[in-house]
Amino acid sequence: MIDGRKYYVGYKIYYELDTERFNKGLEQPLRILDEDLAMVKITKELIDADEVLRKS
Known part of the structure; x- marks a missing residue:
């Protein structure tokens, strides 16, 4: 399984799905669909909000 962290366009993405679509995306990280x-x-936004809460 992947380490759980992948970087796309400066964003941290957490993958929990082991699907063909996600795996293909990991192999070709520059191809990102609109819904992705x-x-x-x-x-x-969720990660940023979580980091703000952790600091407070």
């Missing part, structure tokens, strides 16, 4: 980009933005 939306997930990236949401994930980044």
Whole structure:
């Protein structure tokens, strides 16, 4: 299994799904679908919010 962290366009993405689509994305990280980009933005917001909470 992957280490759980992958970097796309400066965003941290946490993969928990072991699917063909995600695996293909890991092999070719520059090919990002629109819906994946939306997930990236949401994930980044959640991570940022989590880091703010941890610091407070």
